Amino acid sequence: MDNDKDCPQCGFCSSTGARLPDGVPFGRADQLLSSNEPPMDGEREQFEEILSHGNECLRSLNQRISQVRHLLKRLTAESIAIERKLSISKTLMNPVRRIPCEVLEEIFLWGMDDAMDATIVCPADSLDVRDFLWTVSQVCSSWRDLALSRPHWW
Structure with a gap:
């Protein structure tokens, strides 16, 4: 099943686009930051990949955040309109x-x-x-x- 498709209902896309490596040893990164020791070859490759793709991933996520905010704004406006219609209908249909x-x-x-x-x-x-x-x-x-x-x- 393809997870990169937009939701037909709301337009949400479950894919983040560019991805960073999941197995980055950030516990080890803390240790490296507190010393002057260089990363090992495998760690260095992972950090280089983060450096080369990180901005692209960040742009992609920020774009998705913007889309979701727009969607939230649209849905909030729709919700407010429905609440108003409900309120008016309740008032007009009051038995008194x-x-x-x-x-x-x-x-x-x-x-x-x-x-x-x-x-x-x-x-x-x-x-x-x-x-x-x-x-x-x-x-x-x-x-x-x-x-x-x-x-x-x-």
Whole structure:
């Protein structure tokens, strides 16, 4: 199976292009760096190969990183767009939007009755913005229209 092909879904390529030797003895490299000892012939060949192909490998990896960043940016934008569509759809499909005015009117009447029961000790003030009708009239324009269309409630 050829691993050098781009993914048909996202364009990701599993191949890094140029490759460096895997068997480099970097434990030995630390030892060589802490002394003035030269690498042995086999080690020297591996380090020379790294020097001759390293920049090419680095360019290839940086190019892939750039491609993946571009892909991530595109997918993030797509995700944000889908989240927005979901949010709008949830809002528009909320069942409270389909409550008939008659039912809302009944709910408001019940709410006003409860508010009236609470104001027996202290009479209601229609200018008090904490009043039930003021509160429901601030929910949305249709609730405000309903509340304002019943002047006898105020």
